[in-house]
Amino acid sequence: MKPLLLLILGCATLCAQPVEGYIFDSVTGAPVAGAYVALHGATFNDRILRRSDGTGRFRFEMPDAANGKLIAVSRAGYLIAHEPVASLPADGSPLHIELTPEAVISGTLEDEDGFAVEAALVEALHWENGKLTRAGTVSRTNDLGEYRIAELPAGPCYLRVTPPSGSLSPVWDRRYVPQFYPGVLEANDDNVLAVEAGRERTLSFRLRKYEGVTISGQLIVPPGAGAAEVTRLVYARSVDVPEFGAGPAFPDAKTGQFTITHIPPGTWVLTSNATGGRVVAQQTVQVGTADATGVVLTVADEPGQR
Amino acid sequence: MHRFSRFIAILLLLLVLRSRGQAQAAATATLEGTIVNAVDGSPIPGARVKTGQQFAEPLYARTDEKGHFVFTGLSLGVYYLVAEAPGFLRNYEASNQRSPRGLLYLASGGNAPATADIDGVGTLTRSPGAHEALHATLAIRLTPYAVITGKVTEAHGVPRAHCAVAVRARQTGSAAQVDGLATVTRVFTDDRGEYRVARLRPGAYYVVADKHGQWMTTRRVMRTTYYPSALDVASAKPVQLAAGEQVRADIRMLVERGVSVSGTVVISASDSAAVGQALSARMLLCQPAPAGKMPRPPATVADFIEPIDGRFEFRNVVPGEYTLMALTRAGDDRQGTPVSAALQRVAVDEDDVNGLQVALEPVRDVHGTVKFAPGCAAVPLRVTAHGSNSLGVSRVEVDVSAGGEFTLRGLTPARHSLLIQAVSPDLAYWLTAARLGDRDVHRDGFDYPVPQGETLQLTADCRKTGAGQ
Numbered sequence: 001m002k003p004l005l006l007l008i009l010g011c012a013t014l015c016a017q018p019v020e021g022y023i024f025d026s027v028t029g030a031p032v033a034g035a036y037v038a039l040h041g042a043t044f045n046d047r048i049l050r051r052s053d054g055t056g057r058f059r060f061e062m063p064d065a066a067n068g069k070l071i072a073v074s075r076a077g078y079l080i081a082h083e084p085v086a087s088l089p090a091d092g093s094p095l096h097i098e099l100t101p102e103a104v105i106s107g108t109l110e111d112e113d114g115f116a117v118e119a120a121l122v123e124a125l126h127w128e129n130g131k132l133t134r135a136g137t138v139s140r141t142n143d144l145g146e147y148r149i150a151e152l153p154a155g156p157c158y159l160r161v162t163p164p165s166g167s168l169s170p171v172w173d174r175r176y177v178p179q180f181y182p183g184v185l186e187a188n189d190d191n192v193l194a195v196e197a198g199r200e201r202t203l204s205f206r207l208r209k210y211e212g213v214t215i216s217g218q219l220i221v222p223p224g225a226g227a228a229e230v231t232r233l234v235y236a237r238s239v240d241v242p243e244f245g246a247g248p249a250f251p252d253a254k255t256g257q258f259t260i261t262h263i264p265p266g267t268w269v270l271t272s273n274a275t276g277g278r279v280v281a282q283q284t285v286q287v288g289t290a291d292a293t294g295v296v297l298t299v300a301d302e303p304g305q306r
Numbered sequence: 307m308h309r310f311s312r313f314i315a316i317l318l319l320l321l322v323l324r325s326r327g328q329a330q331a332a333a334t335a336t337l338e339g340t341i342v343n344a345v346d347g348s349p350i351p352g353a354r355v356k357t358g359q360q361f362a363e364p365l366y367a368r369t370d371e372k373g374h375f376v377f378t379g380l381s382l383g384v385y386y387l388v389a390e391a392p393g394f395l396r397n398y399e400a401s402n403q404r405s406p407r408g409l410l411y412l413a414s415g416g417n418a419p420a421t422a423d424i425d426g427v428g429t430l431t432r433s434p435g436a437h438e439a440l441h442a443t444l445a446i447r448l449t450p451y452a453v454i455t456g457k458v459t460e461a462h463g464v465p466r467a468h469c470a471v472a473v474r475a476r477q478t479g480s481a482a483q484v485d486g487l488a489t490v491t492r493v494f495t496d497d498r499g500e501y502r503v504a505r506l507r508p509g510a511y512y513v514v515a516d517k518h519g520q521w522m523t524t525r526r527v528m529r530t531t532y533y534p535s536a537l538d539v540a541s542a543k544p545v546q547l548a549a550g551e552q553v554r555a556d557i558r559m560l561v562e563r564g565v566s567v568s569g570t571v572v573i574s575a576s577d578s579a580a581v582g583q584a585l586s587a588r589m590l591l592c593q594p595a596p597a598g599k600m601p602r603p604p605a606t607v608a609d610f611i612e613p614i615d616g617r618f619e620f621r622n623v624v625p626g627e628y629t630l631m632a633l634t635r636a637g638d639d640r641q642g643t644p645v646s647a648a649l650q651r652v653a654v655d656e657d658d659v660n661g662l663q664v665a666l667e668p669v670r671d672v673h674g675t676v677k678f679a680p681g682c683a684a685v686p687l688r689v690t691a692h693g694s695n696s697l698g699v700s701r702v703e704v705d706v707s708a709g710g711e712f713t714l715r716g717l718t719p720a721r722h723s724l725l726i727q728a729v730s731p732d733l734a735y736w737l738t739a740a741r742l743g744d745r746d747v748h749r750d751g752f753d754y755p756v757p758q759g760e761t762l763q764l765t766a767d768c769r770k771t772g773a774g775q
Contacts, residue, residue, distance in 0.1 A: 034464035076467035076497055102497060113354060113368070116392060137468075137497065143453070143504035150467075150497030172356065172390075173366070261363070 019060040021095030023052045023073060027198045031056025032099055035075035057094075077102055079151045101198035102136070103152040108204040109145040109161060111176060116145030117207055119164040124149050125187065126157040132187065154197045158187040161207060165247065174262045175209040178245045183208035185264050212262040215285055217295030219256040219272060233297070235260055238267040238284065263287050272297055335412040338376040339428065339444030341369050341389055344400070345549050349373025350448060353391035357410070359383050382440065385410040387427050393550065394448035395505060398426035412442055450550030452506040458499045458515045458557045460528060465499025466559055470516035473503050485539050487512060508551075510544040515557045531559045535626065560624040567591065567654060568619035569662025571632055589632040589664075591620050591652070618664075628652045629753075631719040632664055644669045647719040647755050667755055672714040674762030676706050676726065679738065682768035684708045686729040689764070693720030693754065705729060714762075723751040726766055739765035 019039065023032040037050045037058040050058045052075075078099035105124060109117040118141055126135040136152035149159075159181035164171060180187050182205045195201055219233060236246035249270075251258040265287050272281040281297040341353045351371045357380075358364035367375040387410055389397040398407065408424040421431045428446035454473060458466040470492055477488035490511065495501045503513075513533040532542030535558040545555050571589070630650045635642035646666035652659065672691075678684050687706040691714050700718040706726075724747065728735040740748040743760035752762075 034460065076465045076499065104497070115354065115390075139496075142502045143451075144502075146502075148496050173364070 019071075019095070021058055021097055023056040023058070023075075023097045023099060025078075026098035026100045028101075032075055032078070035073055035078075035099065038072040073097055073099065075099060077150075079153060100153075102150050103154055103195035103197055104148065104150050104200040105136075105152065105159060105193070105195060105203055106146070106148040106200060107202050109141055109147065109207060110204075111172070111207050112209055115172075116143065117141055117161075117163060117176070118143050118145060120145075120147070120207075121162040121164075122147040122149060123160050123162075124152055124157040124193075125160055126153075126155060132158070152195050154195055156192045156194055158192060159203060160187075160244075163207065173209065175211060176207050177210045177212065177262065177264050179207060179210075181205055185210070185266070210262065210264045212264045213287055213289065214259060214261050214291045214293075215263050215268065215270070215287065215295055216257070216259040216291070216293050217297070219251040219258060219281065220296060220298045221256065222299065232272075233258060233260075234271045234273065235263070236269055236271070238269045263292075265289065270295065270297060272299060333382055333440070334378075335380040335382055335440040335442060336376065336378045337380055337385070337410070337412060337442050337444065338374065339446055341373045341375070341391065341446045341448060343394075344447035344449040350391045350394070353389060353394075353448070355387065355389045357385050357387045359385055380412060382413045385412055387444070389428075389446045389448065391448055393450055395451045395507065397428060397446050397448060399451075399505060400447075400449045400507070401426045410442070410444070412440060449507070451504060452508060452547035452550060453502065453504045453552040454506065454511065454513060454545055454547070454555050455500070455502045455552065456513065456533070456555040456557060458495050458501065458559060460559050460561075465495070465497070466515065466528070467495055467497045467499060469495040469499070469501075469559075470518060471495060471501045471503070471557075472514050472516060473506065474512045474514060475509055487539060506547055508547055508549045510546050512539060512542050512544055513555045513557065514542075515559055517559075517562070528559045529562050529624070531557055533557050535560060537624075558625075560626075564622040564624040565654060565658045566619055566621055567623050567628075567630075567652060567659040567662065568617070569660070569664060571616045571618060571648070571664045571666060588635075589618055589630065591623065591628045591630050623654050623659075625655050628654060630662070630664065632666060633719050634666060644716055644718055649719045649753055649755055669716065669718075670755065670758065672717060672754070672756055672760075672762060674712055674714070674764060676710040676712065676764045676766055678710075679765060679767040682735070682766065684710065685733055685735070687726050687735060687766060688729055689714070690725040690727075691717060691722040691754075692725065693718060693722035693751075717754045719754055721751050721753050724748075724762075724764070726764060728768075734769040735766045736768075737764060738767040739763075 021037075023035050023037070024030065025032055031052075031054070033052055033054045033056060035052040035056075035058075037052060039050075039060050050060060052058045079102045109120060109122070111117050120141045122139045122141060124135045125132045127133075128135075135157055136149045139147040139149050141147045160178065161181070162178040163176045177185075179185055180191055181193065181203060182191060184191055193201070193203070215235070233249040233251060234246060235249055237244040245264070245266075245268075247260075249258050249260045268285045268287055270283045270285060271279055274280045280299045283295055283297045285292050285295055337357065339355075341350045341355070342348060343350055349369070349371070350373050351369055353369040353373065353375075355367045355369070355375050355377075356364045357367075357377060359381075365377055365380075367377055369375045386408075387397070408427040410424060410427065410430060421429065423429050428444045431443045431445075432440065456471075458469045458471065460466050471494070472489045472492045474487040474489050476486055478486075483489075490506070491503055493501050493503055495515075515528075515531050515533075517528045517530045529537060531537065532539065533545065533555045534543055536542040537560060545553050547553060628651070630648070630652050632648040634645045634647070636645055646668050648664050648666045650662075650664055652662065674689070676687055676689070686708060689704050689706055689712050691700075691702045693700045700716070700720060700722075702714045702717055704712045704714055706712040724737060724740050726735060726737045737748065740746070741763045742752045742756060745752075747762075
């Protein structure tokens with residue numbers, strides 16, 4: 001979440017006099033009390049903080065030349081609003097800042113047994129500059145399977161669920177692969193959602209089990225490759241969605257044989273990293289309805305190769 | 307305990323490997339069991355169970371109405387087992403494990419005991435003598451978990467979003483921090499300031515809202531605050547949880563920088579004239595005393611100050627309800643005779659409190675009478691009023707004649723507790739009732755100064771001897 005960042009230009013005219021303003025809800029028009037209003041200077045730590053009072057009013061007495069570069073306004077339940085910089089009055093009359101209420105998606109996740117899905121990561125994705133990126137807050141389901149994504153901008157989005165991967169809560173069944181609302185593997189026109197400012201949408205649904213297929217093969221470390229420390233593979237689905245269905249696999253220390261189960265259809269990338277993260281082997285696998293066997297990754301013998 | 311169970315597991319594993327070589331290839335095992343509520347022993351229907359061998363696909367089962375589950379046709383070997391049901395700790399969580407550690411030995415032969423408690427799993431019973439088809443029975447007890455929910459707010463009732471809320475418990479050992487607490491779990495509030503912490507075992511917990519939120523702009527504004535609105539563990543209130551209980555703990559966060567509380571003390575001319583010398587004045591701001599307790603020391607709130615020209619100011623006062631106490635004494639040291647005093651309630655929010663008028667009233671004597679319970683002789687008694695705060699400890703004693711009337715002189719502003727005893731050390735008398743005006747002050751004591759005209763009415767009881775005993 002980012003606070004509203006409001007650039008004040010023309011500091012020469014503004015800085016000499018008090019800065020005063022009022023904050024309103026852009027939907028209801030009501031004043032917003034208790035909003036944080038920060039007047040930033042040249043550095044992040046150089047700033048003055050005020051809170052709007054019961055009438056939505058705030059005031060900075062003496063912004064000198066070192067201050068008054070930036071005003072940040074934040075309040076729980078509201079999100080970024082872009083105030084045209086030119087609209088700031090230069091004559092010292094009060095600013096009128098509107099905060100847009102957040103949109104919210106909340107609900108409950110259960111699995112095919114009717115059990116609550118706990119510790120799953122739930123996030124909203126929307127298209128931004130041709131890529132699917134995260135919008136609003138990220139939520140982890142609680143013990144009741146409840147999630148709540150807040151601070152969403154109005155507009156279309158997709159809901160993605162990544163079931164727990166082991167560190168926070170044990171994996172009950174690996175067949176519950178990462179998926180989109182309402183239990184599908186792809187984000188497309190059929191499962192796009194629309195949210196409105198100041199509205200909460202409730203979406204409770206059931207995750208689906210995907211048997212998937214098995215990818216198996218061998219990680220070959222040629223003599224002298226200098227990558228004896230390679231002990232694991234990382235597999236990730238290669239789509240224009242970040243971090244979708246990633247996980248580790250552990251090749252046999254002696255033979256290099258590996259098996260990755262419950263992989264749903266799609267394009268998958270297997271990567272082997274040396275210590276320090278350098279990629280030393282990579283292989284792309286098209287997964288359909290049949291097991292993919294005999295996948296071979298050969299560790300590059302050129303230490304500097306990417 | 308864990309080390310021991312792991313040792314057993316390794317031992318069993320060795321036995322398995324040995325017996326495997328001897329066993330027939332077709333030998334299989336049946337694993338069945340029951341899952342019950344650890345609190346009342348009732349079966350848990352619809353619970354689910356997962357078992358398996360490492361690196362193999364898990365096997366799943368559900369319990370029937372009697373809490374019974376069964377796995378058949380298992381190949382012999384070493385198995386893990388996880389059992390869960392909504393509202394219950396998983397079988398291994400009851401012993402504070404994060405993942406199942408106890409292992410089941412499913413193999414024939416060997417010298418393994420017929421019944422074994424497996425840490426974090428349950429009690430396993432193997433049917434003796436079964437060779438080709440091993441039969442093992444497991445009794446699993448699940449404990450209902452407790453939940454703490456709540457809302458974190460700032461001033462004006464604004465929710466504190468993205469606030470880290472930690473649940474802490476008394477613990478010894480390396481995990482414990484300086485204050486003797488260790489963090490059990492940590493969650494974040496949502497955009498409404500709401501949080502929920504589940505899977506807690508029964509016990510006492512402290513809940514603390516961290517000042518470091520996710521919002522950079524606000525992190526320096528609030529102070530790390532314990533439930534319900536305390537700055538340290540000592541004044542925090544622990545949340546007591548029984549198995550399966552759900553408790554709400556709302557936290558009102560305190561601001562980093564407090565406000566100013568200022569005003570004027572009005573000292574009547576007659577006071578100073580009566581004494582005919584200089585007066586010294588002291589004031590302090592205390593959080594009001596909970597029922598039956600002394601006011602807390604003001605150190606965490608504000609230092610007491612000396613008014614200059616009757617004007618005073620407390621700086622950096624965090625929001626809350628306070629009692630302002632003032633006392634003037636004759637002379638300029640702390641031992642002088644109390645002359646006038648004030649006790650006033652002050653509510654502090656996020657705005658400065660200016661222009662408080664604190665009217666000092668002459669230190670008044672408090673009059674009272676003692677009645678004797680039926681059957682108790684009227685004997686000379688001693689009444690003690692004991693009050694304590696940073697204005698000084700005041701302990702006023704007065705001997706009461708058999709007539710029952712007394713006068714307490716020189717009380718200082720404070721919450722005072724009352725005590726009576728017989729002057730003669732051979733007699734046992736104690737206070738059974740105390741009223742000031744129309745208020746019961748027996749258990750909680752009374753605040754001084756008291757309203758004018760109010761008197762204390764005490765009742766003394768005695769150890770009765772002779773007839774009736």
